[in-house]
Amino acid sequence: MTKVDILQGTLDMLVLKTLSHDPMHGFAIALRIRQLTDEVIQIGEGSLYPALYRMEQKGWIKAEWGVTENNRRAKYYKLTKAGRKQLEGEVASYGRLTDAIAKVLQAA
Amino acid sequence: MMNTVGHIWRWLLSLMNRGRLEREMEEEMRFHLEMQIEQNVASGMAVEEARYTARRQFGNQTWLKEASREMWSLRFIETLIQDLRYGARMLIKNPGFTLLAVLTLALGIGSTTTIFSAIQNILLDPFPYKDASRVVAIQIHDTSSSRPGGRSWFQAPEFLDYRDQSHVFEEVIGFTGDDALYDSGDGVERFFGGYVTPNAFSFLGVRAQLGRGITPDDARPSAPPVFVMAHKLWAKRFNLDPTILGKTFTLNGTPTTLVGIMPPRFIFYDADVWIVRAMERGDSRANRDYWIFLAKLKRGVAAQQAQADIEVIARRLAQVYPDSYPKNFSVQIISWVDSLVRQFRKALYTIAAAVGLLLLIACSNVANMLLARATAREKEMAIRSAVGAGRMRLVGQLLAESLLLALGGAVAGCLFSYAGIKGLALLRYDNFIPGEAQIRLNLAALLFSLGTSVITAALFGLAPALQTVRKDLVEPLKGAGLGAGAGFRRGRMRNALVVFEVALSLVLLSGAGLLMRSFVKLQQMDLGFNPENILIARLPFPKGQYTTAAEKQRFYEQLLSRLRALPGVVAATETITIPPYGSIDSEIDVVGKTHNEKWQAMFQLCSEGYFSTLQLRTILGRTLSETEVHGARKVAVVNQTFVNKFLGNEYPIGQKVKINMLESMPDSPVKDPIFEVIGVISDARNQGIQESPIPEMFVPYTITRAFGRAIMVRTSAPPLSLLNDVRREIWAVDRSVALTLISSLEDLLKRYSYAEPRFTLVLMSVFASVGLALVALGVFSVIAYTVARQTREIGIRMALGAGHADVVWMVLRRGLQLVGLGVGVGLLGSFAMTRVIANQLWGVSPRDPLTLGAAVAVVALAGLAACYFPARRATKVDPMAALRVE
Numbered sequence: 001m002t003k004v005d006i007l008q009g010t011l012d013m014l015v016l017k018t019l020s021h022d023p024m025h026g027f028a029i030a031l032r033i034r035q036l037t038d039e040v041i042q043i044g045e046g047s048l049y050p051a052l053y054r055m056e057q058k059g060w061i062k063a064e065w066g067v068t069e070n071n072r073r074a075k076y077y078k079l080t081k082a083g084r085k086q087l088e089g090e091v092a093s094y095g096r097l098t099d100a101i102a103k104v105l106q107a108a
Numbered sequence: 109m110m111n112t113v114g115h116i117w118r119w120l121l122s123l124m125n126r127g128r129l130e131r132e133m134e135e136e137m138r139f140h141l142e143m144q145i146e147q148n149v150a151s152g153m154a155v156e157e158a159r160y161t162a163r164r165q166f167g168n169q170t171w172l173k174e175a176s177r178e179m180w181s182l183r184f185i186e187t188l189i190q191d192l193r194y195g196a197r198m199l200i201k202n203p204g205f206t207l208l209a210v211l212t213l214a215l216g217i218g219s220t221t222t223i224f225s226a227i228q229n230i231l232l233d234p235f236p237y238k239d240a241s242r243v244v245a246i247q248i249h250d251t252s253s254s255r256p257g258g259r260s261w262f263q264a265p266e267f268l269d270y271r272d273q274s275h276v277f278e279e280v281i282g283f284t285g286d287d288a289l290y291d292s293g294d295g296v297e298r299f300f301g302g303y304v305t306p307n308a309f310s311f312l313g314v315r316a317q318l319g320r321g322i323t324p325d326d327a328r329p330s331a332p333p334v335f336v337m338a339h340k341l342w343a344k345r346f347n348l349d350p351t352i353l354g355k356t357f358t359l360n361g362t363p364t365t366l367v368g369i370m371p372p373r374f375i376f377y378d379a380d381v382w383i384v385r386a387m388e389r390g391d392s393r394a395n396r397d398y399w400i401f402l403a404k405l406k407r408g409v410a411a412q413q414a415q416a417d418i419e420v421i422a423r424r425l426a427q428v429y430p431d432s433y434p435k436n437f438s439v440q441i442i443s444w445v446d447s448l449v450r451q452f453r454k455a456l457y458t459i460a461a462a463v464g465l466l467l468l469i470a471c472s473n474v475a476n477m478l479l480a481r482a483t484a485r486e487k488e489m490a491i492r493s494a495v496g497a498g499r500m501r502l503v504g505q506l507l508a509e510s511l512l513l514a515l516g517g518a519v520a521g522c523l524f525s526y527a528g529i530k531g532l533a534l535l536r537y538d539n540f541i542p543g544e545a546q547i548r549l550n551l552a553a554l555l556f557s558l559g560t561s562v563i564t565a566a567l568f569g570l571a572p573a574l575q576t577v578r579k580d581l582v583e584p585l586k587g588a589g590l591g592a593g594a595g596f597r598r599g600r601m602r603n604a605l606v607v608f609e610v611a612l613s614l615v616l617l618s619g620a621g622l623l624m625r626s627f628v629k630l631q632q633m634d635l636g637f638n639p640e641n642i643l644i645a646r647l648p649f650p651k652g653q654y655t656t657a658a659e660k661q662r663f664y665e666q667l668l669s670r671l672r673a674l675p676g677v678v679a680a681t682e683t684i685t686i687p688p689y690g691s692i693d694s695e696i697d698v699v700g701k702t703h704n705e706k707w708q709a710m711f712q713l714c715s716e717g718y719f720s721t722l723q724l725r726t727i728l729g730r731t732l733s734e735t736e737v738h739g740a741r742k743v744a745v746v747n748q749t750f751v752n753k754f755l756g757n758e759y760p761i762g763q764k765v766k767i768n769m770l771e772s773m774p775d776s777p778v779k780d781p782i783f784e785v786i787g788v789i790s791d792a793r794n795q796g797i798q799e800s801p802i803p804e805m806f807v808p809y810t811i812t813r814a815f816g817r818a819i820m821v822r823t824s825a826p827p828l829s830l831l832n833d834v835r836r837e838i839w840a841v842d843r844s845v846a847l848t849l850i851s852s853l854e855d856l857l858k859r860y861s862y863a864e865p866r867f868t869l870v871l872m873s874v875f876a877s878v879g880l881a882l883v884a885l886g887v888f889s890v891i892a893y894t895v896a897r898q899t900r901e902i903g904i905r906m907a908l909g910a911g912h913a914d915v916v917w918m919v920l921r922r923g924l925q926l927v928g929l930g931v932g933v934g935l936l937g938s939f940a941m942t943r944v945i946a947n948q949l950w951g952v953s954p955r956d957p958l959t960l961g962a963a964v965a966v967v968a969l970a971g972l973a974a975c976y977f978p979a980r981r982a983t984k985v986d987p988m989a990a991l992r993v994e
Contacts, residue, residue, distance in 0.1 A: 025136075025139070026136060026139075026140055027139065027140045027143040027144070031147075044165075045137075045140060045165075045166050045172060046168070046171070046172050046175065049133075049136070049137070049172060049175075050172075050175045065132075072139065072142075073135070073139070074136075074139050075132065075135075075136045075139075
């Protein structure tokens with residue numbers, strides 16, 4: 001149970017963080033995360049899109065149709081104010097969590 | 109909060125934009141796929157390979173869409189609606205299954221609800237009165253008597269002692285019934301008068317429909333005489349005429365003003381009119397009456413506490429009034445309801461147990477059908493699971509289907525129950541229940557039976573989802589369920605259910621069978637008298653007249669000779685009680701004999717026609733002669749039991765018997781009540797039809813003026829056809845004598861003696877038959893299913909040379925195994941269950957081998973018949989077709 005929670009929360013956090021500078025479409029989000037993590041984290045479409053729709057439903061991100069460099073129609077996701085706040089909160093609590101885990105690991 | 113509102117708002121928006129969102133999702137995913145392909149090509153793949161890899165990377169699109177859709181909906185509500193819609197569609201597509209399941213559930217729910225409603229409305233909450241649940245009665249039970257129950261009425265001094273010495277009662281009221289003879293000017297009519305203590309109406313707390321109830325002021329010596337009328341009399345006799353309120357009626361010779369009319373449910377001991385009667389010590393009038401004692405327990409006082417308190421008082425009072433208490437007695441505090449329903453409570457509980465079994469059978473049957481369907485739907489479930497339906501979705505959908513079934517059953521069950529409650533009334537059980545009780549559909553009862561079926565349906569309806577839990581998707585898709593291994597566990601479950609059902613139905617059937625045999629025996633039993641063609645009527649004399657034995661004798665002598673002269677009358681007699689109930693109990697002594705314990709016998713005050721009217725058989729000597737009756741001679745005829753019990757081997761004729769009660773009774777005692785025995789007659793029932801007779805004596809009615817009198821007339825035509833002639837003769841002797849409780853003896857027996865066993869019998873038979881039908885259905889469905897599964901096996905066997913007989917036997921053997929096992933379990937159950945109804949059986953052992961044997965035979969036959977059709981179908985299997993299936 002805990003594992004799932006952490007993973008789901010982490011996915012949301014990663015997506016929000018990725019969107020914190022520029023709006024992006026789904027494929028780009030997945031690509032960016034893969035590149036940034038040296039392919040350690042590969043987000044499957046089966047997780048990404050439900051997560052995007054869920055966060056849109058919660059009001060953390062907003063979707064707009066736009067055009068790619070190759071003149072293709074694509075759906076771009078943009079961070080909202082609420083999303084930014086959510087990101088800050090998640091980053092903070094994630095920091096506390098990793099600190100705590102690190103302490104345990106060092107003690108052992 | 110705001111968040112939730114926003115959420116719902118977005119959901120509503122998305123609902124409206126559902127089509128656009130769907131399209132956008134499609135487009136977004138296509139875009140993603142194309143980008144992936146481009147990237148794959150860029151990394152050096154061939155176009156075909158790139159496309160294929162991208163698709164594989166992308167995974168199950170349907171599932172992805174499904175998961176994504178869930179993100180923009182209030183999933184719960186939407187899925188529920190969708191599930192219900194889909195479930196309804198599935199059910200409509202299988203009308204046979206749906207109809208059968210709903211009908212089965214409806215039968216279970218309907219009958220259970222009917223009976224439980226009856227119990228709620230009869231036993232638990234029958235009264236419209238204030239705090240009726242706290243009202244109790246005192247019962248003095250003779251512990252040497254085999255019959256339950258006992259005396260719960262008291263003469264005024266004793267009544268007042270109980271009231272004044274007890275500490276547990278908040279308030280006490282008394283009721284005594286008496287004739288209220290109404291002189292309308294055209295003739296005298298007899299109303300049943302309810303005489304009540306002054307506080308009775310405030311105790312009961314029901315407002316009058318018109319006018320007012322009785323108040324304590326009405327009992328003051330100077331108060332004008334008033335009375336209150338029952339709704340039923342107002343409707344029947346006075347056509348609901350409101351103007352009679354305030355009018356003055358002559359009741360028992362006294363002008364009495366009608367001050368109130370009570371609502372229909374105010375029955376209070378079935379009186380026609382209620383009149384106040386103060387109960388005071390030393391009041392001779394009140395002392396003669398026997399009062400029903402009703403008390404409201406103080407709040408927080410338990411029945412046991414009250415019992416302890418009253419026990420002490422009763423032991424003390426037994427010393428004060430030794431004649432009124434048996435040698436060994438116990439004191440019981442019983443609820444008001446119990447004081448009225450008495451034995452009927454047990455009958456109702458038996459029926460409730462039976463109907464509970466029926467509900468179990470119905471539920472097992474539906475479970476069985478659902479399991480069978482589960483197997484048939486293995487493929488459907490596997491496909492839906494394979495194309496991306498989540499486990500929760502499957503469960504939710506199956507639940508929705510079950511819920512729909514149960515609801516359908518509930519609606520139909522309500523209709524059944526409504527009809528059932530109407531049908532119950534036909535069984536004329538109204539004499540055993542409080543008149544106040546109104547049987548209505550009870551919500552709690554309905555919810556109970558509904559709950560049971562919903563749980564069953566939900567539990568077994570989920571069976572198809574089990575396989576998705578096991579993740580066993582490939583097998584059903586491949587084999588389409590024709591192999592031997594799949595569904596094995598569920599097959600065992602179904603067999604167990606059928607065995608369980610067969611057992612339950614056997615228990616029900618043997619119960620019904622025993623009751624039936626008991627009832628037949630009861631009806632065939634020789635009562636000792638012949639109840640056919642006897643007209644009975646009670647003849648209350650007007651108050652203040654006929655105060656001596658001689659006056660009563662004059663009336664009856666004239667009347668009886670006139671009646672005998674009527675064409676169509678065979679014989680006529682005076683009596684004080686109507687069979688099968690004997691008359692007054694008394695302690696007796698046989699002159700010259702000593703005995704340690706008290707000798708008890710009944711004595712009947714009758715005329716010489718008594719024996720020929722009832723067609724009693726003379727065993728020895730002779731019966732009363734006209735001269736002896738006219739001359740009030742102290743002679744007696746006794747019954748066989750009397751001789752056996754008190755006279756032993758001595759010659760009965762000429763023995764002298766003293767009836768102590770005649771000497772000691774306060775109302776006109778008889779001096780030296782020693783009677784010479786002149787004859788012996790065969791026994792006739794005198795304690796009700798089910799109990800064996802006790803010693804009884806028959807003496808001339810002319811010896812005392814005491815006790816109310818009645819007539820019995822044996823006719824050669826249907827008795828009630830002579831009613832007008834009889835009435836004319838009575839009024840020819842004296843117009844002021846009323847006729848009441850007119851009936852034929854047979855009808856009276858039907859209503860009071862046979863109705864209760866009949867009630868239990870009819871209901872048990874109905875439930876047992878329904879149960880049997882359901883069980884036959886259950887056996888049928890299991891065997892038919894087995895045959896369907898074994899089509900291939902049967903085909904192979906037939907191809908290898910098995911004949912029809914072999915195939916039929918193969919199928920029947922399976923059925924026999926199940927039924928046989930069920931019968932075995934059922935027999936054990938019957939032994940346990942029938943002990944419960946032992947107290948309602950008469951002349952039949954609860955383990956009567958004949959009845960149990962017959963029940964087993966019926967169940968077995970029904971089971972085999974249910975196997976017959978599937979077996980026949982099995983023989984029609986075409987070996988070639990069966991083998992080609994795969």
